Amino acid sequence: xxxxxxxxxxxxxxxxxxxxxxxxxxxxxxxxxxxxxxxxxxxxxxxxxxxxxxxxxxxxxxxxxxxxxxxxxxxxxxxxxxxxxxxxxxxxxxxxxxxxxxxxxxxxxxxxxxxxxxxxxxxxxxxxxxxxxxxxxxxxxxxxxxxxxxxxxxxxxxxxxxxxxxxxxxxxxxxxxxxxxxxxxxxxxxxxxxxxxxxxxxxxxxxxxxxxxxxxxxxxxxxxxxxxxxxxxxxxxxxxxxxxxxxxxxxxxxxxxxxxxxxxxxxxxxxxxxxxxxxxxxxxxxxxxxxxxxxxxxxxxxxxxxxxxxxxxxxxxxxxxxxxxxxxxxxxxxxxxxxxxxxxxxxxxxxxxxxxxxxxxxxxxxxxxxxxxxxxxxxxxxxxxxxxxxxxxxxxxxxxxxxxxxxxxxxxxxx
Numbered sequence: 001x002x003x004x005x006x007x008x009x010x011x012x013x014x015x016x017x018x019x020x021x022x023x024x025x026x027x028x029x030x031x032x033x034x035x036x037x038x039x040x041x042x043x044x045x046x047x048x049x050x051x052x053x054x055x056x057x058x059x060x061x062x063x064x065x066x067x068x069x070x071x072x073x074x075x076x077x078x079x080x081x082x083x084x085x086x087x088x089x090x091x092x093x094x095x096x097x098x099x100x101x102x103x104x105x106x107x108x109x110x111x112x113x114x115x116x117x118x119x120x121x122x123x124x125x126x127x128x129x130x131x132x133x134x135x136x137x138x139x140x141x142x143x144x145x146x147x148x149x150x151x152x153x154x155x156x157x158x159x160x161x162x163x164x165x166x167x168x169x170x171x172x173x174x175x176x177x178x179x180x181x182x183x184x185x186x187x188x189x190x191x192x193x194x195x196x197x198x199x200x201x202x203x204x205x206x207x208x209x210x211x212x213x214x215x216x217x218x219x220x221x222x223x224x225x226x227x228x229x230x231x232x233x234x235x236x237x238x239x240x241x242x243x244x245x246x247x248x249x250x251x252x253x254x255x256x257x258x259x260x261x262x263x264x265x266x267x268x269x270x271x272x273x274x275x276x277x278x279x280x281x282x283x284x285x286x287x288x289x290x291x292x293x294x295x296x297x298x299x300x301x302x303x304x305x306x307x308x309x310x311x312x313x314x315x316x317x318x319x320x321x322x323x324x325x326x327x328x329x330x331x332x333x334x335x336x337x338x339x340x341x342x343x344x345x346x347x348x349x350x351x352x353x354x355x356x357x358x359x360x361x362x363x364x365x366x367x368x369x370x371x372x373x374x375x376x377x378x379x380x381x382x383x384x385x386x387x388x389x390x391x392x393x394x395x396x397x398x399x400x401x402x403x404x405x406x407x408x409x410x411x412x413x414x415x
Contacts, residue, residue, distance in 0.1 A: 074195025077208030
């Protein structure tokens with residue numbers, strides 16, 4: 001690595017805690033529940049020790065939700081959410097262009113059309129204002145992604161959805177226990193979806209879960225994850241009520257998820273303690289602009305991100321990130337490499353053979369286009385944000401060292 005002139009790097013090696021899976025809260029509790037499942041001899045969610053059912057029950061209770069349904073991944077949970085609303089082919093769903101592909105997969109697999117709203121670059125999230133510009137007579141749903149653990153501004157979005165009779169799905173894959181005006185994310189829309197993928201606040205390697213207070217959506221979600229097999233009474237004739245998927249979470253995954261759930265409040269509290277410490281320290285540097293957390297909101301800090309003021313620093317964001325890496329702080333400029341609509345699967349309509357579906361459905365709106373110039377907030381965020389992975393293994397000392405490294409680079413490039 002190349003350290004800046006004027007002193008040694010703050011650290012000569014990467015933080016051992018910042019990498020994934022290092023620094024994660026995995027241990028005895030997970031092993032104990034896994035052993036119980038293996039000893040039972042039943043690894044399927046139906047029967048046995050009911051680890052998945054217990055995880056669902058406790059997850060719903062934590063969020064004050066009436067229903068929870070586990071799935072095999074966060075993508076599967078989102079797909080289940082969209083399917084639970086039972087839309088028609090070519091219906092349109094508005095979401096953000098800064099998200100994992102799983103958000104769009106959930107839309108496309110139901111033959112619905114993704115429509116993208118620009119983000120506010122200060123937060124990285126879509127807003128009621130940007131969503132309103134994309135609403136048409138085909139719009140049925142809004143999928144709000146709470147990016148990096150920080151809640152989107154939900155009250156205006158919910159008011160907009162009510163005005164146009166739209167359903168709201170919250171993608172909370174990165175934002176467990178994030179709060180907006182005293183409410184947990186995932187509890188404000190019609191359905192909230194979460195991921196248990198390796199890098200998330202809690203993990204089972206993979207897995208997902210959704211919550212809802214709507215009994216109709218709950219019933220359909222439970223069926224959809226199990227091939228629409230009602231499983232009413234033992235001995236009843238097997239039947240499949242509609243086209244569903246096999247998204248059943250197994251008992252091994254459920255055991256790890258259940259153990260992790262018991263640690264969630266601690267995990268989020270640790271992330272908040274260190275991230276807020278760094279955030280407050282960076283406020284003393286006028287050249288650094290941390291991502292904005294909305295008033296009356298609390299992030300759960302999946303990632304820590306900030307901008308630099310290029311008018312005050314004679315350096316590009318990419319060069320600043322390179323210098324920060326040279327100081328021993330793993331980071332990179334940008335998040336995903338391009339807006340979601342520029343991935344070949346969407347740009348070139350590579351979905352179902354050469355059909356171009358769902359865009360080519362007869363009932364679809366014609367000439368739907370995604371033009372980069374219509375998304376200035378998205379382009380700014382993806383080209384200028386500097387992001388640092390965060391986890392509960394980061395200490396206050398680590399947070400202070402990150403601050404000192406940033407301060408050192410600021411001092412160098414502002415001179």
